[in-house]
Amino acid sequence: MTRFFKAAAFAAATVAMVAAGSAQAQNVGIATSNPGSLFHNIGTAVANAANEAGLNTTIQPATSPNQFIPFVNSGGIEFGVANLQEVNYAVSGEAWWNGVKNPNIRVVGMLMPxxxxxxxxxxxxxxxxxxxxxxxxxxxxxxxxxxxxxxxxxxxxxxxxxxxxxxxxxxxxxxxxxxxxxxxxxxxxxxxxxxxxxxxxxxxxxxxxxxxxxxxxxxxxxxxxxxxxxxxxxxxxxxxxxxxxxxxxxxxPQVIFTHAGVPDDVVYQMAKAMYEGKDVMAKTFKPFNAFNPKDMKGDPGVAEFHPGALKFFKEVGLD
Structure with missing residues (x-):
């Protein structure tokens, strides 16, 4: 088991132990690509916004979404960063996934292109x-x-x-x-x-x-x-x-995605942190200046939004 998967599994186990607590007591992880990559920069920015909002969040780097999309799908870590096309291919099993589907993947929100x-x-x-x-x-x-x-x-x-x-x-x-x-x-x-x-x-x-x-x-x-x-x-x-x-x-398009089994209140908190945290994210990573929170509920293609995200979108008028 790689260092990434060990760390992510530990994060998932921690979440399971505190599941009865509030979302603000949760420890969650965001899977990203390696340091220096766009997805690592994005994951770091989103984690900073989530932490400021009270959702204890760490990033877990891996080589690419090829590795961590299946891990999110299996519930090994709570969130991930990828572009929408590869998420759609992962869900449907098309292209390089060679028929292997990742049916538990859910979208949290759209980011800047x-x-x-x-x-x-x-x-x-x-x-x-x-x-x-x-x-x-x-x-x-x-x-x-x-x-x-x-x-x-x-x-x-x-x-x-x-x-x-x-x-x-x-x-x-x-x-x-x-x-x-x-x-x-x-x-x-x-x-x-x-x-x-x-x-x-x-x-x-x-x-x-x-x-x-x-x-x-x-x-x-x-x-x-x-x-x-x-x-x-x-x-x-x-x-x-x-x-x-x-x-x-x-x-x-690029997205933050999650697993269908992550509690609704945790995903709600993450969506809320992203929606309200543009300034924090842009301070961490300048391209977030192009992020428009009102575009978070775009067309996810064959993927589906997580119910926790949909609940937040409804509250802020994005339904």
């Missing part, structure tokens, strides 16, 4: 996605099955495929950023605003975030063949490391 790009050195000759042809691009992502179809979606906007690049196989986005900083790759994919992107920006003397090649409806349809929840967003120059000019990037 995950905005993503391929990053290269600002001083390189790579200015567009087309310029990546033949270059060394991170690939493989054996511990994060979500990344390859996301790469495919980005490349599709330029009528390219992963075969157009020279692959540098890595396990995760964090490993991909490290390979780039070690000069083993010419580009890497990551979420805008993540800590690892800021580290890479400082390490190489500046990044360039490559925009989508085409922001037309036709290009979006091509991207959605690989990542169905994708949409395009415009970002202002200087709004995030690597955004050197006003440009369009790919994005998709």
């Amino acid at each position: 995950l905005k993503e790009a391929i990053f290269v050195r600002a001083d390189s000759d790579i200015k567009t996605l087309a310029d990546l042809k033949g270059k060394r691009m991170t690939d493989g992502y054996t511990a994060q099955n979500t990344i390859l179809p996301q790469l495919d979606a980005v490349y599709a906007t330029a009528d390219m495929t992963r075969a157009d690049m020279t692959p540098v196989n890595v396990t995760s986005v964090v490993a991909g950023a490290q390979a780039f900083m070690a000069n083993d790759a010419d580009g890497f994919i990551f979420a805008h605003g993540a800590g690892k992107v800021r580290e890479a920006d400082a390490s190489v003397g500046g990044l360039r975030a490559l925009p989508v090649a085409d922001d037309s409806d036709e290009a979006l349809a091509k991207a959605r063949k690989h990542w169905p929840t994708a949409f395009f967003v415009k970002m202002k120059a200087g709004s995030s490391p690597g955004v050197l000019e006003d440009a369009t990037y790919i994005a998709f």
